[in-house]
Amino acid sequence: GNSVTQMEGPVTLSEEAFLTINCTYTATGYPSLFWYVQYPGEGLQLLLKATKADDKGSNKGFEATYRKETTSFHLEKGSVQVSDSAVYFCALSDRSGYGGSQGNLIFGKGTKLSVKP
Amino acid sequence: EAQVTQNPRYLITVTGKKLTVTCSQNMNHEYMSWYRQDPGLGLRQIYYSMNVEVTDKGDVPEGYKVSRKEKRNFPLILESPSPNQTSLYFCASSFSGGGGTGELFFGEGSRLTVL
Numbered sequence: 001g002n003s004v005t006q007m008e009g010p011v012t013l014s015e016e017a018f019l020t021i022n023c024t025y026t027a028t029g030y031p032s033l034f035w036y037v038q039y040p041g042e043g044l045q046l047l048l049k050a051t052k053a054d055d056k057g058s059n060k061g062f063e064a065t066y067r068k069e070t071t072s073f074h075l076e077k078g079s080v081q082v083s084d085s086a087v088y089f090c091a092l093s094d095r096s097g098y099g100g101s102q103g104n105l106i107f108g109k110g111t112k113l114s115v116k117p
Numbered sequence: 118e119a120q121v122t123q124n125p126r127y128l129i130t131v132t133g134k135k136l137t138v139t140c141s142q143n144m145n146h147e148y149m150s151w152y153r154q155d156p157g158l159g160l161r162q163i164y165y166s167m168n169v170e171v172t173d174k175g176d177v178p179e180g181y182k183v184s185r186k187e188k189r190n191f192p193l194i195l196e197s198p199s200p201n202q203t204s205l206y207f208c209a210s211s212f213s214g215g216g217g218t219g220e221l222f223f224g225e226g227s228r229l230t231v232l
Binding site: 036041042043044045046049089104105107108109110 | 121150157158159160162165175207209220221222223224225226
């Protein structure tokens, strides 16, 4: 079945450090890929997405490239800030599914990022 | 303002006392879903609904019920709560399930403790 595996945290970085959070997936068909972010005390919100191979999603300085050959969608940011401290979730959808399952996202377990000043 | 609203945000209850967590969205979304978030387990889907009167089980439906009588509302019902249902619950909605190029919109969460 479809699944998402992301690196376990927590990840602790100093401000202005480079960030990579690894995400790999297993899926049939041609999934769309997403990164969601959860700030403390809040619900998840979409950070970026990519809908086909080689697409690059970007937002707020974060980037991720849809790599079909390595089934990966790693999240990167060149210089993190304290305000980036949050839990990050990688997710996929399988658009080839039918019926109700087509609408569902499959989430990774989340990676907690803490950025120190 | 477009939003998904959950109530209550915090609740402490006792085993066996029926409770309902309400969820309402004002974006005319067809798809709604409930998740629970637990440490080390990430997000797990409980139930989802593709439209009014259409609901289906997610990955962890045991002990929960849902209904979708109106498009905007999708309450989560715990008929006889047990301590293993202590968790952080999220409601989410989207036009098409978020699974295509759509986006899931989440509520702020409901933290439930069952003693």
